Amino acid sequence: MITIHHLLVSQSERVIWLMEELQLAYELKSYPRNPETRLADPIFLQLHPLGTAPVIQDGAITLGESSAIFTYVLDLYGEGKLRIAPGQPNYADFIYWFHYANAGLMPQAMQYLFGAMAGDDSSNPRAAWARERFARHLAMINDRLANNAYVAGEFTAADILLHFPFGTMSSFAPVDISGYPHIRAWLDRLSARPAYQKAMKLAGHTQDPAQPSKKL
Ligand SMILES: N[C@@H](CCC(=O)N[C@@H](CS)C(=O)NCC(=O)O)C(=O)O
Missing domain, CATH: 3.40.30.10 (Glutaredoxin)
Known part of the structure; x- marks a missing residue:
């Protein structure tokens, strides 16, 4: 086990x-x-x-x-669950978003987070760079979710990997997604999943970390 x-x-x-x-x-x-x-x-x-x-x-x-x-x-x-197999229509989308979550988004989110935690202000060009680059990522994810309920079409492990910067990570430095309604709607869909709710409780949360009222 x-x-x-x-x-x-x-x-x-x-x-x-x-x-x-x-x-x-x-x-x-x-x-x-x-x-x-x-x-x-x-x-x-x-x-x-x-x-x-x-x-x-x-x-x-x-x-x-x-x-x-x-x-x-x-x-x-996994018995084939939560993934899209080679040959299926959204296979390339699945592997893109699965790998992008940790290889693309997380490093950029960390740059943003470290800048915000260090108290960078808008006059610092490195902080501005981190914010702008991060905003590109948010826009890409938001655009993807405008016409797809989940990043690979159906719910997959890629959604689970991609979630962290919008939930628990934002307790270290808030991520403002007010301009990204499709990300908000996706987070709400994920929050409704019983497995997510159970997992977050087991992980130690007393409130859903992806909801605006959270207090971690
Ligand atoms: N790329 C690694 C990152 C691992 C990582 O940095 N984990 C954080 C938790 S969010 C950690 O352990 N931080 C505490 C520390 O660095 O001491 C992964 O996805 O597993």
């Missing part, structure tokens, strides 16, 4: 959500962040050289990196 090592208030909640959507059995081990630095519990350095979450264990396998974990779970246990 898979063990999920979950860091509270972190993207490892996505792995819990994935397992709940697939209705797979798993063991959940949750650890707090350091209250001052907000860095990961030292247990993660024993699990993985980078000391970050998520990490899963499955028998003799120990695996980090969210999208690698997703691929592992979908390949070995």
Whole structure:
């Protein structure tokens, strides 16, 4: 059985959500962040050289990196669910959005977040650059969702991977999506999913992190 090592208030909640959507059995081990630095519990350095979450264990396998974990779970246990197979019409969309979530959006969201957390103001050209680039990403996602309920057409693991910057990550630096109504509607669709609601509770949230009233 898979063990999920979950860091509270972190993207490892996505792995819990994935397992709940697939209705797979798993063991959940949750650890707090350091209250001052907000860095990961030292247990993660024993699990993985980078000391970050998520990490899963499955028998003799120990695996980090969210999208690698997703691929592992979908390949070995997913039975074809939450993905679009080669040859299907939206296959290219699925692999694009699946990989874009962590390889494209997350680095840009982190640039935005670090700038905002450092208190960058609009006179700082690097902060302005980070905001503008991030806005391009938000516009692309919003445009995609204007005519698609989910980024790959139907609900897939790509939606789960893509969600984090709009939910829990915005507790570190708010992401204003008021100008992106299709992202808002997509978040509301995801919030309505029972597996999401259960996963967020298990992940330690007392409120939905993707709803405007959240207080983390
Ligand atoms: N690309 C990695 C990022 C891992 C990562 O940075 N995780 C954060 C949680 S959101 C973390 O562990 N932060 C605490 C720390 O760096 O000490 C993944 O997707 O798994």
